[in-house]
Amino acid sequence: MQQPRPLGGPDIGRHLLREEGEVIVDEVRHHWAAYTVPMLEVLAAVAVLAWVPVIHIDLAGLALLLALGLALHAGWGALREHRDRFVITNMRVFRVHGVLTTKMATMPLHRILDITVVRPLHGRIFGFGHFCFESAAQEQGLRDIRYVGRPVQRDLAIQRVVQRSGLRGPRVG
Numbered sequence: 001m002q003q004p005r006p007l008g009g010p011d012i013g014r015h016l017l018r019e020e021g022e023v024i025v026d027e028v029r030h031h032w033a034a035y036t037v038p039m040l041e042v043l044a045a046v047a048v049l050a051w052v053p054v055i056h057i058d059l060a061g062l063a064l065l066l067a068l069g070l071a072l073h074a075g076w077g078a079l080r081e082h083r084d085r086f087v088i089t090n091m092r093v094f095r096v097h098g099v100l101t102t103k104m105a106t107m108p109l110h111r112i113l114d115i116t117v118v119r120p121l122h123g124r125i126f127g128f129g130h131f132c133f134e135s136a137a138q139e140q141g142l143r144d145i146r147y148v149g150r151p152v153q154r155d156l157a158i159q160r161v162v163q164r165s166g167l168r169g170p171r172v173g
Contacts, residue, residue, distance in 0.1 A: 010083055010096045015104065017091065026157050028086040031128035034147035035081055041074035086131075086145045088158055090165070093133075095142055105142045109162050111135045117151045131155070 009029075016022045048067040052060050076099070084097035094106035112135055119129040129151030133142050148154055 010085055010102060012085060012087055012096065015087075015094065015096065016089065020091070022089050022091045024087060024089055025161055026088040026154060028088070028145070028148055028154060030081045030084060030147040031126070031149040033123075033126050033128050035078055038074040038077040038081070041070050041077070045070035045074065081147075086148070088154070088161060090161055093142065093158065095145065107133065107135055107142050109165055112158070112162065115155055115158060117155050119151060123151075 012024070012027060016024070045067040048063050048070065052063045052067075055063060080097075080099050083099055083102075084095070086095045087093065092106055092108045093112070094104060096102060096104050112133060114134040116132040116134070117129050118132060123129045128147050128149050131145040131148055131151065131154075133145070135142075
């Protein structure tokens with residue numbers, strides 16, 4: 001059963017190779033921390049709007065334009081983060097992102113050489129990290145995946161999929 005597409009989110013299902021048996025293992029949306037800058041911009045817009053009644057009337061129009069610009073920029077940033085998805089399947093990993101122009105980068109599991117999980121101090125506190133993929137082709141749209149919630153568990157999910165596909169050799173043990 002296909003999951004409903006979130007409002008404004010990309011259509012991940014259309015990128016799957018269903019006839020080849022490809023299924024989603026995990027669909028990664030950005031952690032809420034990725035939305036902090038847009039939220040701060042909205043707060044700044046509200047502060048500017050609250051300032052409008054006490055400033056000189058000649059500056060009120062400029063303040064309203066500033067508040068509108070901040071709010072629009074915040075909305076654009078939040079939509080950009082919302083439409084950025086990283087997907088792990090049983091065959092590959094791929095990223096779909098973009099607002100007006102949708103970009104897609106994909107990497108088969110056998111091309112993944114190494115995954116570095118970066119967890120800065122604030123990321124450990126709030127439960128997010130960043131992935132850095134190393135592959136045979138160094139320049140691709142999957143090199144850096146930022147603001148991944150539960151990064152250690154998601155790294156283990158990728159490692160399990162790679163192991164189950166038989167790409168890393170037999171288990172020792």
